[in-house]
Every structure is written in C-alpha cells, then in structure tokens.
Amino acid sequence: MNGAPTAQRGAPPLRVQVKELARRSILRTIRQPAIIVPATIFPLILLAINSAGLDSATTLPGFPTDSYLTFALAFAFLQAGVFAVIGTGQNLAEDQVSGFWNRMQLTPIRPAALVAGQLAGTLALGLFQAATYITVGLIAGGHIQAGIPGALVLIALATLITLAFGSIGLIAGMRANTPENVQGLFPVVFVFLFMSSMAMPRNLIETDWFRTIATYNPVSYMIEGIRSLLIFGWDTEALALGFGCATVILVGALTVASLSIKGRMVRT
C-alpha cells in the first residue's frame, strides 16, 4: 500500500499549491514592516558610515577603485542575505509554533510546494532590496562599470544569493523550537560576512590568517562577483565563482531543508 498517491488524489497541481503558498509568503512579508525596514535600512546605514569612514583606504597602492562607496556597495547585498536567513527562519519557526505545519499535514500538499512557497517572500524582499541598493548607490555617487546589462546581472546574482541564504534560514527554522532561537544565529552568520573580503580586497589584507580564512570563505567570492560588475565591468572568472558559490549553497541548503520538511510532513 502506498499512501502518498491516495493522499494526493484530487489534490491541486503543484503549480497551484506553489502559487497559493507563495502568495501567502509574499503578503506576509509585505505586512511585516518590522522585518522589511531594518533588513533594508541597516545595510544602507552601514554603507553610509563605512564609505565615509574607510574612504582613505582608496589611497592604498593597489586599491581597485577611487570610490569606497562603489567598493562597499557589494557588501550591502550580502547583508541582505543575512537578514534573509533570519527572516525566512523566523517565519518558518513561527509557522511551526503556531500550528500551521500541523494543519498542512492534514492536506495533500507536497513538500516542494512548501519550500518554494516559503522562499517566495524571501525572493520578493531580495528583489526589492537589490533594486533599492542599486538606486541609492547610484544616487550617492557610486557607479556600475558593467552598465545596465551589468545591473541586471547584479540583480540576478543578488537574488540568487538571497535565495541561497534564505534556504539556510529554512534549515534553521526547521530545527529551531522557537523564533527567538533563530535570532541567536545572527552573530554566527555575521561572522561569515565579516571574515571575508567585505572591507578590503583579499590581496590587500595584510594579516595572513585572516587572508587565509577570507580565501576559504565562499562569502568572499559572492562579494567579489558583485563587486566585479561595479568596479571592473565583465570579469568572467569572478562572476562564475560568485554564481557558482551561491548555486552550490542554494542546492545544498535546499536539499537539506527539503529532506527536513519531508520528514516533518510524514510525522503525525
């Protein structure tokens, strides 16, 4: 006896399931300004402070641009990723605490629809943040060396990164007992961000052990992928590494999250 086909007989197609859950996730995100505002504004505040505070770094021999604002703009996109971890994980944990998942277990919904649905709000927020950072960055005097096509590729890479981090948030949300536990991840995720080439190009990091960590940290390559479009134009290697790292994290995290969600939906 295979219960799954019986349970899914008469269920709406996957497309419809995803659409309904995605709609719920996007509306939920829009209705939580307490999540949208800090996740969008905080990276901009740090960008404003860092670009003024570290402007003298551009005088160092070998620094790739004379605008620290353009250099630091890439970091804002990665910070949005950190908020994606916390936001997605917290929403999922809230769903577990509120009993939403128990109700879902009674329906013939497929785990893939749940995963895609949960990430829809993250995707929408990621797109909004990417557009905001590009607009604010350009108004403040930054530039995109790769032009308008580069801006589109930048949005694509930033969105992929947000989805990759959001998928890590799914894992965190599945394992957390409460939304507060997901918040505890914030400093841990921030470490990955700070121990990278976020503030200085890797070749200018003087401290050996820090440069080694930054070299092994995939965050460095995602930042450098975005930064390449802003500063150098079209750098195929940097873009391939940026897209590659984000894709590997996305696929890996989605696989783990899907298995967790599948397990959660089977248990009754």
Add this chain to the structure above:
Amino acid sequence: MIARYFSVAGGIARRLLDTFVHSPALFVPPLLMPLFFFVAFAGGLSAIDAAPGFDYPAGYTAFEFGFVLLQASAFGGVFTGFSIAADFQFGFGRRLLLATPHRTALILGYGIVSLVRAAITVAVVTAVGLVAGMEVLGDGTDIVALYGLALIVNIAGTLFAAGVALRFRSLQATPLMMVPTFLFLFLAPVYVPRELLGGWVHTVSAFDPATAIMETIRDLLAGQPADFLLALGVAVGLAAALAVFAIRGLRSAEAAG
C-alpha cells in the same frame, strides 16, 4: 535601610547571573560580538595603517581595540536592557516593583549584572588583543584611566537601555536600545583617525560624545598626551543625563502598575 537596599540589588544581580550560568546561549552571543568585530577589523583592515596620514604609533590592532573596548562596555549595558525588558514583559518586573521599597535598587541590581558582563567581555577581548600582538605603550596610570572611562560608558549604556526597557516593558523595544547605541559608536572615528574621515561622518563625529572618549582611550593606550578631563567630563555628563532618563523610565513603569 541601606543594607536592605543593597540586598535587593544583590538579589536581582545574583538571579540574573545564575540564569546566565545555566543558559549560556543567553550570555555567549553578546560576548562574541565585540570579539568578532575586533578580529574582523584588526585582521581585515590592518592595511589601513599604511594609508597616508595614519600615524597612530601603537598600530592598527591597538587602534581598533579603542573602539572594541567602548563597544563591549556600551553593549554590556544594552544586552542587560534586554533582560529588563523581558522581566517586565513576562510579569516578573511588576512583582519586583511590589516587593521593593526603594526601586532604584532594581536599576543598581541590573547595573551590577551589566558590569560583570562587560568585565568578562573586556577581559576576553583584551586577552585576544595581547595574544594577537597588540602594542600597549601607555603606563599603568594610563591603563587604569582608559578602563575607568570604559566603566563609565558601561554605566551610561545600562542607564540608557534601562530607561528604554522600563518605558516600553517589551522585548519589541530591543531595536530602540541597539540602534542608537550602534550609531553612537559608529559615528565616531571607528576605522581611521578623525582627520582621515571623509564626508558627512567627519562633520557628525565632532558632535558625537563617543568621539572624545574613543580618542582619549586610544591616546592613553599609545602613551600619548590625552585630553582625559574632557573625556571624563563627557562620559560622566552622559551617565548623569541617562541616570535621569532611567529614573524617569522607572517612574513610568511604576505608574503603569
């Protein structure tokens, strides 16, 4: 009566410190945060000391230590504000108000916790800095003076967070404690001396009280002539103003019942 006052403060401090011992998850992340900042800034940005005009004699690790010392001290107070907000949100704070004749003892009790928290964080950060080869060019008096300034900043941070927590009595107010403290710290010369700051931050930093304190701590650490009295005056003035803010917050909590 004085004995009772301190007994109440001590009881509150003991209770919260016991909680930290039994739930390290509440204590460890705030401890790690200044450490991460220290490691990331001192390690990742050390090339800055080669920038034209950067002439801090003790090196970039010591330069960043000045910032991290203030951060650890101020955030030691802010994280204690989270505990105050949680106690009031979940009803324990109201019971404390009922049981305490002199309620400023509550603030003193939480302040002791904040001090212990900051002392541990500062000790860890100092040890990491020394292991990483941080140069300390100041003498014993300079060191006492810079840690003294950090202590006053910790008191000011606690009083600010207590004022916010007692007014809102909810964990939802935590961004109102963190964001102003974050701005207080980051609008000072965090990465480079003030002369090298560009744009609007250069202008704003002159009006940020953290600037005078941070610059003095750095001067003391490097054994340079320091404007200690100015920094002391700023820190004490800040703490005094925030003491009024905290006590008025306490009155607000009392009025709310």
